[in-house]
Amino acid sequence: MAALLEARGLRLAFGGVRAADNIDLDVLRGEFLAIIGPNGAGKTTFINMTTGYLRPQAGTITHEGERISGLSPRAIVRRGVARSFQLPQLFTEHTVEENVAMAVAAREGVWSAIKPLLRMGWRDEARATLDRFGLLGLAEARADALNEGARKLADIAMAIALRPRLLLMDEPTSGVAASEKMAIVETLLRVLRNADVTAVFVEHDMDVVERFADRVAVWSQGRIAALGPPAQVLADPAVRREVIGIERHA
């Protein structure tokens, strides 16, 4: 399978802390790649570098053969790379529908100062997107009135409305009740597959990783300690000791 995203020799340090220490990673087109690792291992730093929030001090990131490292978040999203956040970044004074419509508008041209945000086409697309995530019933609720699970999904729905080819999700199930987790990931996976979106997600729940990821990358002290199918990687004693063991005590 061809690589959609290629990271080569990424390095980034915050003072003496190496958040990225010579990271090489290929994200394959169409895969669902999980990133696991203890807190402070550099997982979110990788997402931040890929989406333009942080600039790597060395190394390159290319998406569809085009270099994106060093570009602004806006330039990167225009090249088909979107993200969601560990703490959902919703516009809390807007309704859920308006949040997603804003993403649709962002894709089609926010500079429209005349036509309303909830005009026919954009509203329909926003509602259709929410429907795919099972959030249509909450379309007119204010974003700050949602529970954590719905907030996470709405946050990802906004990213999907941008029609990315690659989506990076930072802990899409953190803070979500255990009973909701599997259902949320199933919904996510279904939407991503239907939309033909490649996804990278940071995850702490090994059951989620084992069940849904095509491959898993293990981060440790800014390096990739292991990479491969979940069954193989999660069975590695070193990974179990270094990552899963720590997770259980976190």
Add this chain to the structure above:
Amino acid sequence: MRRIETGLGLLGAAALVLAAVLAPWVKFVLTIALAKGIAVIGILLLLRAGQVSFGHALFIAAGAYTVAFLAPVVPDAIVLLLAAAAVATLAGVLVGLFVTRYREIFFGMLNLALSMVLYSVLEKFYSVTKGTDGIRVELPRVASVTLEREPYEWAIFAIALILALGFAGLTRIYLDSPMGQALAAIKTREQRLEFMGIPARRVLLAAYVLSALMGGVAGGIIAMTTRHVTPLLAYWTSSGELVFIAILGGAGGVLGPFLGAVTFELVRIYAGAAVAEAWQMILGAVLLLVILFAPGGLWGIIAHGAGRQVGRRRGAAA
């Protein structure tokens, strides 16, 4: 709410015309109030983005002085207003490119500082600006027609009213558009906008320039109404007045600035007549009451009442 705003706007405009017919002296006050209302719509735009400008009088002064300087050369009210708008817009672009890099208190204070720079320039460059003496504005023609004082005042009042309705309508359309909605998003999640491909700073800059344009038009109307401009137009208390009016009227709707401006001017006149030495205290008390009991301002009270009426009607129809 858009229909209610339209209806109330037209009703309010009719009420202002009626008041000006019944009490001609009030026409001057209402024209100034309408001009200030137009400027306060600009403040409202920035408030949507969570930013307060304590220096927007800069653009009122820019518009007013443009009219004062050009009136002897181009003595036509419409052309002068267009020139005031153009100069204020240009100033808005120049200042906006700088201040929209900052947020919250830094944004507010930088605006204040720049308005005070203009104030000092207007005050000190006597040979050009006539300093604190100010400049008398020649009576301009209106649409190429030379008018006597009374019809002239009516014409400027009518222009102010039409512009107020026009700017209120345009602002409503703007606020409902993605650009306007992105302003509110700057207040809550500016960073997310960037990750959606929306340049937050440019969105704020567009609103800033629009607010400067409206400030310039307001300054032009004020200059043509008072027919005398002084550096006080750019003084920080003039900017504070705009923020005062925005809070008094409420930032929830485009009619709030006009409600606030009319109330402000009328309270100021009546309070000044009743207690000449303490009228600011009465204004302060009014603002205090609004903040304590009607945080949505005067417009908030009306919108709340209108919303309840609509709810009752829908309930009765169901």
